[in-house]
Amino acid sequence: MHINNLTKSKFDDPNALLFRGVTAKLQPADRIALIGGSGTGKSTLLRILSLLESFEEGTIALEDRSSTEWKPHSWRRKVSYVAQKPIMRSGTVGFNLRTVSQLHNLPFDEELARKYMAAVGLGQTDWNKQAGDLSGGEQQRLALVRSLLLQPDILLLDEITSSLDPGSKQAVESLLLEWVTGQSDPSARAYVWITHDLEQARIISNQIWFMADGGLLEQAETGAFFAKPATEQARRFIQGLKEGAKSDE
Template identity: 45%
Template structure:
């Protein structure tokens, strides 16, 4: 049995267009199976960049990553992204309806679309009354965040990388998203690393803390918040 879903060592990233500004240097971390990580730290320190690298949406300058005990070079990128899903704070809706967007992951990854599960997820995030034929481009920012989350959850990934995904939501919708993700964590063992600048939310959703500041990643218990 593999204890860690994901691990990384010696990851470094610079912005070459800005005088080789170092975002982070030689950082390391692990995500045990089912771990609930809240990711904190000042804005502009590279939290989103790190999650995008872990989700293979950006590339580190150096370092190693392992998923389910296998190094990155042994993974097909598509297979990696089926297991590790990054959900952006400002998600992109594809052209077409909400259902077109939800079906996208099935088309890309050649998996069967589950309309009943999609309906359950949409209802769980407070969008159960929204017709799936609605044009995705007309959604509000908060609705797009929730549809993007549902789109990723349809893959049933082993790890979610969540980038301030409730920043545009009112309290009712925010708590609904938190309940859904923590329920999936408990029922299916899906782990997550969740960027949040909301201390109350961090205390509710996290068991372990990552903090990224001045190019260094530190880890600790939730009591350090």
């Protein structure tokens, strides 16, 4: 995916910019941690990349074809967005798992569904249970499995472990790392993952995208970014999160 000069206005003030000039490239096998303070436009950027939000300027291309040349349905088959607050369709767990197959006219792979459910700690979940009765963390994991069943090329992940206990969080991290790197063709998939957890960012990424001051200020290899951020904004951001983590201990 090629992102070129994206500019987006604020929702509550169309005359003010949320971000401007965002340019980046997402390559096969990339594991991007998208970090930055609240209100910098990280979630909006992911929604734009999934064609769920409009933008004022710039272009997005997938497989060297502009987003304007794609049908949204076909684009979202390849680029799947998983929201922080998942939306469950009215019905059972099993019905929600089959949703993507029905929407995209794909055969439902029950074996793969059960494999993913087990991997995220939901292997014992009753598929006849109403999805709306699941806890927030269970819904987050069900929404992730639902997107994985599309077998997309790119996952856009918006704080998808925010409601999870440490064990479930680690299970999700392991599954997604395996999803990118453990397949027969490890160059075929990639993800962009919003997180406010610096330790998680180190674990799940090979690159960092850092947003601040109305733009994408840094794009760097993960180790290099944490060893020596290129901007003062990033240094302050990292220090602030470290101090916040200490105060919570």
